[in-house]
Amino acid sequence: MADAAAALPADPAVALKRAQQGKSYWQRVWERLRDDKVTLAVIGVLVVLLAMVVFAPWFTVHDPYTGSALRRLKPIGTPGHWLGTDEVGRDLWSRMVYGGRLSLLAGVVPVFLALLIGGFLGVLAGFTGGLVNSAIMRLTDVLYAFPSILLAIAITGILGAGLQNTILALTISFIPPVIRISESVTTQVRHLDFVEAARASGARPLTIMRYHILNNVLGPILVYATSLISICIILAAGLSFLGLGVTPPSAEWGLMLNNLRQALWVSPFVAALPGVMIFITSMCFNLMSDGLRQAMDVRL
Amino acid sequence: MWGYTLRRLLYAVPVLLGVSMLVFALIQLAPGDVVDILVPPEVPKEIADDLRRRFRLDEPVYIQYVAWLSRLLVGDFGISFFTNRPVAEELFGALGNTLVLALPAAVLGFLLGVLLGALAAYNHDTWLDKLFSATAIIGVSLPHYWVGIVLVAIFAVVLNMLPAQGMGFEGIPTSWEHVQHLILPVVTLSLIPMGVISRLVRANVLEILSQEFVGTLHAKGLMNRRVLYHTLKNAAPSALALMGLQFGYLLGGSILVETVFNWPGSGGLMNLAIFRRDVPVLSATIVVLATIFVVINILVDVLQALIDPRMRR
Amino acid sequence: MTEMVLAKQPVVSVEDLHVRFVMRDATVAAVNGVSFELEAGKVLGILGESGSGKSVTLRALMRLLPPVRTRIEGRIRVAGHEITAMDEAALREVRGTKVAMIFQEPMIALDPVFTIGMQIAETIVRHEGVSYAAANRRALQLLDMVQIPSAARRLKAYPHELSGGMRQRAMIALALSCRPSVLLADEPTTALDVTVQIQIILLLRQLQQELGMAVVFVTHDVGVVVEVADRIAVMYAGRFVEVGPTEAVIDSPAHPYTAGLLASTVLGSASGRRLETISGMPPDLRALPEGCSFAPRCRFSEDRCRAAMPAETTLTTERMTRCLRVAAREIDLAGPSLSQRKAFGP
Numbered sequence: 032m033a034d035a036a037a038a039l040p041a042d043p044a045v046a047l048k049r050a051q052q053g054k055s056y057w058q059r060v061w062e063r064l065r066d067d068k069v070t071l072a073v074i075g076v077l078v079v080l081l082a083m084v085v086f087a088p089w090f091t092v093h094d095p096y097t098g099s100a101l102r103r104l105k106p107i108g109t110p111g112h113w114l115g116t117d118e119v120g121r122d123l124w125s126r127m128v129y130g131g132r133l134s135l136l137a138g139v140v141p142v143f144l145a146l147l148i149g150g151f152l153g154v155l156a157g158f159t160g161g162l163v164n165s166a167i168m169r170l171t172d173v174l175y176a177f178p179s180i181l182l183a184i185a186i187t188g189i190l191g192a193g194l195q196n197t198i199l200a201l202t203i204s205f206i207p208p209v210i211r212i213s214e215s216v217t218t219q220v221r222h223l224d225f226v227e228a229a230r231a232s233g234a235r236p237l238t239i240m241r242y243h244i245l246n247n248v249l250g251p252i253l254v255y256a257t258s259l260i261s262i263c264i265i266l267a268a269g270l271s272f273l274g275l276g277v278t279p280p281s282a283e284w285g286l287m288l289n290n291l292r293q294a295l296w297v298s299p300f301v302a303a304l305p306g307v308m309i310f311i312t313s314m315c316f317n318l319m320s321d322g323l324r325q326a327m328d329v330r331l
Numbered sequence: 332m333w334g335y336t337l338r339r340l341l342y343a344v345p346v347l348l349g350v351s352m353l354v355f356a357l358i359q360l361a362p363g364d365v366v367d368i369l370v371p372p373e374v375p376k377e378i379a380d381d382l383r384r385r386f387r388l389d390e391p392v393y394i395q396y397v398a399w400l401s402r403l404l405v406g407d408f409g410i411s412f413f414t415n416r417p418v419a420e421e422l423f424g425a426l427g428n429t430l431v432l433a434l435p436a437a438v439l440g441f442l443l444g445v446l447l448g449a450l451a452a453y454n455h456d457t458w459l460d461k462l463f464s465a466t467a468i469i470g471v472s473l474p475h476y477w478v479g480i481v482l483v484a485i486f487a488v489v490l491n492m493l494p495a496q497g498m499g500f501e502g503i504p505t506s507w508e509h510v511q512h513l514i515l516p517v518v519t520l521s522l523i524p525m526g527v528i529s530r531l532v533r534a535n536v537l538e539i540l541s542q543e544f545v546g547t548l549h550a551k552g553l554m555n556r557r558v559l560y561h562t563l564k565n566a567a568p569s570a571l572a573l574m575g576l577q578f579g580y581l582l583g584g585s586i587l588v589e590t591v592f593n594w595p596g597s598g599g600l601m602n603l604a605i606f607r608r609d610v611p612v613l614s615a616t617i618v619v620l621a622t623i624f625v626v627i628n629i630l631v632d633v634l635q636a637l638i639d640p641r642m643r644r
Numbered sequence: 645m646t647e648m649v650l651a652k653q654p655v656v657s658v659e660d661l662h663v664r665f666v667m668r669d670a671t672v673a674a675v676n677g678v679s680f681e682l683e684a685g686k687v688l689g690i691l692g693e694s695g696s697g698k699s700v701t702l703r704a705l706m707r708l709l710p711p712v713r714t715r716i717e718g719r720i721r722v723a724g725h726e727i728t729a730m731d732e733a734a735l736r737e738v739r740g741t742k743v744a745m746i747f748q749e750p751m752i753a754l755d756p757v758f759t760i761g762m763q764i765a766e767t768i769v770r771h772e773g774v775s776y777a778a779a780n781r782r783a784l785q786l787l788d789m790v791q792i793p794s795a796a797r798r799l800k801a802y803p804h805e806l807s808g809g810m811r812q813r814a815m816i817a818l819a820l821s822c823r824p825s826v827l828l829a830d831e832p833t834t835a836l837d838v839t840v841q842i843q844i845i846l847l848l849r850q851l852q853q854e855l856g857m858a859v860v861f862v863t864h865d866v867g868v869v870v871e872v873a874d875r876i877a878v879m880y881a882g883r884f885v886e887v888g889p890t891e892a893v894i895d896s897p898a899h900p901y902t903a904g905l906l907a908s909t910v911l912g913s914a915s916g917r918r919l920e921t922i923s924g925m926p927p928d929l930r931a932l933p934e935g936c937s938f939a940p941r942c943r944f945s946e947d948r949c950r951a952a953m954p955a956e957t958t959l960t961t962e963r964m965t966r967c968l969r970v971a972a973r974e975i976d977l978a979g980p981s982l983s984q985r986k987a988f989g990p
């Protein structure tokens with residue numbers, strides 16, 4: 032994805048160090064995270080956002096689904112509707128808060144699923160090598176032949192709109208990059224001395240996989256996955272924006288952007304508002320991913 | 332080198348075959364078939380079934396696939412359900428319009444990206460680095476379709492300076508008025524490549540600058556300019572790889588920005604095809620875009636190998 | 645005439661060199677008062693454990709250290725240039741022409757995406773303003789000089805296409821491309837196979853004699869330093885603890901650390917004596933002890949050793965040590981001398 036290269040697969044030397052340092056490595060990561068003000072602030076913002084979305088009724092006055100023809104497209108700062116109202120007179124603040132439910136869901140679930148499926152396939156390919164590796168990686172190459180946005184659009188475009196298809200489409204488009212990262216990290220770790228040593232000492236393959244590989248591989252893959260969330264949120268909202276994602280009258284940031292486009296010439300700033308939420312959320316996930324990456328980089 | 336290029340090209344064959352299968356499978360998975368789309372539901376079932384036979388939709392799937400693929404291979408993309416024009420005609424016209432946006436956006440985004448990234452790395456940990464890194468992370472976090480809307484709101488609605496919609500010309504822009512139509516969509520499209528490239532270049536250049544051979548370059552007494560040249564050449568392969576991907580996204584992801592600006596490109600065509608359920612147009616667009624993406628990636632691989640001989644495996 | 649005069653003067657002279665790295669959470673005192681002089685045509689071997697500051701000393705001679713965090717104090721003169729007082733631009737003129745460096749790992753010290761020929765030629769073009777064609781011809785001669793077989797073909801090779809020894813030869817050719825009067829070698833044989841090591845050392849010694857260069861040769865291998873150096877400086881925690889002619893230092897070490905170092909190598913403890921290791925760890929350069937930095941590990945240390953760092957004491961005109969007790973002739977480190985041991989050895 033857009034950020035694939037930034038999540039450089041861990042240096043084998045780094046991974047080795049990590050393994051030798053054992054528990055103290057994670058302690059150091061935690062200490063570094065604690066000192067990183069930006070990342071902490073960003074995590075704080077995300078927690079607040081999550082709380083607002085989950086407990087939406089507590090944060091809103093108006094129902095997000097009922098509007099009134101009398102109150103259409105009120106500007107920002109209208110008494111009672113501080114962010115104004117949308118094209119059918121629904122309170123924008125309420126819709127933005129409630130809209131976060133679907134947007135976050137569609138932004139996080141595909142990455143989580145892709146992480147499970149892609150991570151499993153990638154680690155499997157990296158660990159077994161040989162034929163299994165070839166089979167998995169060649170199939171990945173086929174999926175990689177589509178720019179991920181195109182793949183997502185193709186799937187939802189053909190299968191039809193809706194939340195399930197959106198999640199399905201995004202999951203499928205994120206699986207290939209996750210497979211590639213996991214495979215390359217696993218392959219690197221597999222060739223490290225301590226894994227070879229574990230093998231020579233007669234440890235069973237599954238044991239090696241559990242203890243050695245997952246310990247050293249999971250970190251980089253997780254960091255990479257957090258950077259995918261940001262892209263996934265943008266794409267999920269993008270699909271809704273195209274009318275291929277969540278269907279009306281649901282509140283969802285991308286769909287709201289789409290609906291408000293007709294109001295662009297009347298009240299341009301109200302029309303752009305939902306995008307702010309997409310931007311802030313994706314920015315927070317990006318910053319968090321950067322912070323995690325830095326905290327986990329032993330070289331620093 | 333030639334051997335490598337040839338191998339790379341040959342490897343594209345199974346990949347493209349896989350691509351065609353995937354697209355075909357997707358079409359099969361779609362609810363209903365072509366006849367359901369073309370024929371109003373009140374038409375008697377016998378007539379619809381007759382049509383199915385005429386379209387050979389009653390044959391086994393693999394035969395349909397082979398027929399479809401062999402038509403694709405000779406450049407026969409079929410006829411649009413909706414406009415009755417050859418799909419190839421519509422598609423290549425639209426692709427041209429997309430390129431009119433994607434090329435300048437790529438050039439702008441890549442140049443800015445490399446510049447910001449390299450400058451940030453060379454001024455590591457200064458305010459300049461922080462400023463450029465912040466710019467980059469904003470660039471990768473912005474939903475670009477929303478940026479398009481905001482730009483329209485500011486420059487078209489409020490300031491009334493630039494056109495908000497459409498292309499306003501055909502083919503290549505030749506006048507200032509044409510260029511005006513380009514400005515907003517090109518800026519919008521260039522943001523993500525700018526952010527992504529500059530983040531990669533910064534990380535890469537930092538990594539390269541910490542390598543021992545840079546010490547050798549300074550020990551030889553080379554000028555900074557020459558050291559920069561060495562650094563950039565070392566950073567080039569991975570940057571090129573990312574540029575290839577990004578250019579693919581500019582083409583394949585153009586649908587979002589083209590929708591915002593009502594741009595008659597391949598993305599716009601796809602959008603229409605989806606809502607009209609125009610299967611021949613849709614499948615052809617996807618296959619062609621994916622093929623272009625594969626070809627770009629081969630080009631990038633070959634370029635990479637030209638720059639870094641270690642990659643000629 | 646002038647060359648005659650210059651030849652008598654040292655080409656390298658270092659006075660009280662200090663190098664510190666100032667970082668966010670700590671300051672590393674890597675070099676803490678190093679002084680030495682080196683005449684043209686002579687080889688100084690710097691011997692010391694990992695982390696003792698050998699590389700930092702060497703790099704300071706060319707000011708090849710990260711400018712932001714490095715603090716260099718003291719005076720460095722190389723080939724008539726006041727290195728410590730020069731600006732970057734002037735420094736770039738001196739680097740590669742008057743003084744050149746070869747590194748431990750030729751694989752990572754050469755740019756992977758440029759051919760060997762290009763990397764040599766660009767240096768010549770930079771300093772001598774000749775065309776690339778002329779520079780390439782010179783590069784070819786240089787590769788011949790360092791005895792690379794089928795040199796014309798190697799010119800077009802990339803570093804990864806050469807063997808380790810071949811790469812180090814190319815690195816030497818690169819360093820010698822503008823006929824430097826001082827060559828700095830940072831463990832140039834450590835990363836190589838033993839047989840290749842010997843070839844490279846022989847080559848270096850031959851070239852050094854032919855070209856009359858002064859060489860500072862850093863290593864932690866006693867066997868190597870004996871082969872190349874006229875004089876040896878033993879380094880510990882950023883200081884020279886002992887300096888003297890090679891034979892003398894090996895035969896009769898004048899510092900407990902040198903003695904320990906020799907006893908811990910096969911060469912130093914040949915025949916009969918057990919291999920010993922020095923107990924303890926090198927000091928933390930972020931917080932050096934008050935007194936002699938070797939005192940915590942030294943068998944002979946007394947309270948006054950821990951009071952202040954011993955000054956450099958001249959034993960004979962050629963020999964220096966930084967040990968209170970050796971200076972006061974209280975302890976005798978000399979066992980049977982190396983030459984004697986050799987006579988009885990296998």
Ligand SMILES: Nc1ncnc2c1ncn2[C@@H]1O[C@H](COP(=O)(O)OP(=O)(O)OP(=O)(O)O)[C@@H](O)[C@H]1O
Nearest residue numbers: 665672674693694695696697698699700701710929
């Ligand atoms: N650029 C730097 N920034 C911070 N500390 C440094 C830097 N370079 C070296 N050091 C520190 O200075 C000390 C001396 O390092 P130096 O590289 O000179 O050791 P050395 O004697 O060459 O050892 P080795 O045999 O391992 O090469 C070490 O503790 C090292 O960590």
Ligand SMILES: [Mg+2]
Nearest residue numbers: 698699700830
């Ligand atoms: Mg060193």
